[in-house]
Amino acid sequence: MKRKKSRKEKIKDFVKARYGELAKEDENKATCSCCGGKSLLEQAQAIGYSVKELKQIPESAIMGLGCGNPVALASLKEGEKVLDLGSGGGIDVFLAANKVGDEGWVIGVDMTEEMIKKAKDNAKKSGYRNVEFRLGEIENLPVEDNSVDVVISNCVINLSVDKLKVFKESYRALKPNGRMMISDIVTEKDLPDEVRKSFPAWAECIGGALKKRDYLSAIKKAGFEKITIVSESTFSEPDLSEKIKGKIKSIKVEAYKPRE
Numbered sequence: 001m002k003r004k005k006s007r008k009e010k011i012k013d014f015v016k017a018r019y020g021e022l023a024k025e026d027e028n029k030a031t032c033s034c035c036g037g038k039s040l041l042e043q044a045q046a047i048g049y050s051v052k053e054l055k056q057i058p059e060s061a062i063m064g065l066g067c068g069n070p071v072a073l074a075s076l077k078e079g080e081k082v083l084d085l086g087s088g089g090g091i092d093v094f095l096a097a098n099k100v101g102d103e104g105w106v107i108g109v110d111m112t113e114e115m116i117k118k119a120k121d122n123a124k125k126s127g128y129r130n131v132e133f134r135l136g137e138i139e140n141l142p143v144e145d146n147s148v149d150v151v152i153s154n155c156v157i158n159l160s161v162d163k164l165k166v167f168k169e170s171y172r173a174l175k176p177n178g179r180m181m182i183s184d185i186v187t188e189k190d191l192p193d194e195v196r197k198s199f200p201a202w203a204e205c206i207g208g209a210l211k212k213r214d215y216l217s218a219i220k221k222a223g224f225e226k227i228t229i230v231s232e233s234t235f236s237e238p239d240l241s242e243k244i245k246g247k248i249k250s251i252k253v254e255a256y257k258p259r260e
Contacts (some may be wrong), residue, residue, distance in 0.1 A: 008161040011202050015159050018113055018203040022063065022112035023089065040064040045090075050073060057094040058122040067155035067205065067250045068183025073097040073230055079103040080149040084175055085138045085166070085182075086156025087112055090119035090131070095154065097131045107148070108133045109141060124163075139165040143173045158185045159202065167222035177259040180224065182253050186212040190249045214250060217242045224255035244253040 005013070040062050044054055046243045054062060071092050076082065076099035077183035084093050087108025112117050136142035138153075139162050151170045160166050160206065170179045170193055185205045201207030210218070221228050232251040 008118070011161055011199060011208070012111075014199040015203050020112040020114040022065070023112060023118045029146055030126035034143075035066070035173055038249040049091075049095075052228075053095055056098055057091060058126045060118070061089040061090045061091045061122045065089075065155065066091070066183065066184055066250050069095075069254065070152040070154050070181045070183045071099065071171075073254070074150055074152055074179070074181040076100055076104075076150060077194045081147065082106045082150045082152060083107045083143060083170075084140070085141075085151065086120065086159070086172070087119060087133060088115050090122050090133065090140060090150055092154055093119065093131050093133070094122070094126070094128065096150075097128055100130065102130060104130055109138060109143070110138050111135070111137045113132050139169060141148055141169045141173055145172050146175050147179050148173050151178070153180075153182040153184070155184055155205055157182060158205050162209065163210060164218045164221060165214070167219050167224070170255055171223045174257040178253045178257045180219075180253075184215070184251060184253070185209045186215045186249050186251055187247050188212060188249055191247060193246060206248065209248065212251065215251075216253070219253065222258060223257065226259050227255040228255065228256050241246055 043064040044062050045051065047079045050093055056157055070125055078101040080100045081104060082096045082100060084096065084106065086094050087110045087146050090108055093106045093108040098107060108119055110119070110133065111136060116133050116135050134142045138156065139160060151174060157163055157166050174180065187209050197208055198207050230252040232249050234249060
């Protein structure tokens with residue numbers, strides 16, 4: 001008898017399928033309610049990417065997904081090793097690769113085979129030699145302990161059904177005194193049950209969002225120190241339901257793994 005899937009498993013399957021579809025769609029159609037603007041370039045600029053940055057990376061890596069630009073705030077240095085959680089088409093991986101240079105290395109992890117293929121194709125076509133993309137889940141990262149200097153993520157952790165595990169895995173992967181810089185969606189107040197239970201709302205970065213205090217608490221519980229909200233803003237897309245307008249925040253958080 002086939003085992004019945006849990007709700008968490010069903011959510012993960014739905015999100016995985018949705019982003020797999022986005023990876024295969026014509027890039028002019030890729031969209032997500034995490035993002036603002038009309039065209040993909042406008043969406044990217046609206047959440048913090050500069051025109052100069054966007055011109056320096058493969059165009060097909062710009063998919064209109066995300067809620068910030070974690071690379072801009074991560075203060076990356078040449079030679080550093082960076083891990084991107086939920087790397088999608090590779091936009092933040094390529095931006096980070098430009099920052100860390102030939103002596104650095106950037107790893108993108110994504111759970112969808114379609115996104116990994118798209119990102120690898122983008123890297124090959126543009127001649128990137130300091131990046132790699134690994135298929136895997138951010139709750140069980142395919143990286144060694146104490147192996148990266150920086151963890152970045154852009155509007156992906158809210159999609160996870162086990163955010164504490166994601167933060168614990170990020171902590172495990174970081175070297176002592178390594179840092180995490182993430183952009184994500186959180187809430188200020190409780191969301192309606194119908195939003196929490198909606199699989200499409202999960203895939204659109206809303207349904208799985210934690211309250212801000214719970215999100216920060218999970219980061220602390222994972223072991224991180226010096227946890228700072230670098231910036232935050234109210235998420236006010238015009239197509240948001242009246243029931244959740246004013247309750248959604250886009251935040252950028254920095255945190256450090258303690259020195260040994």
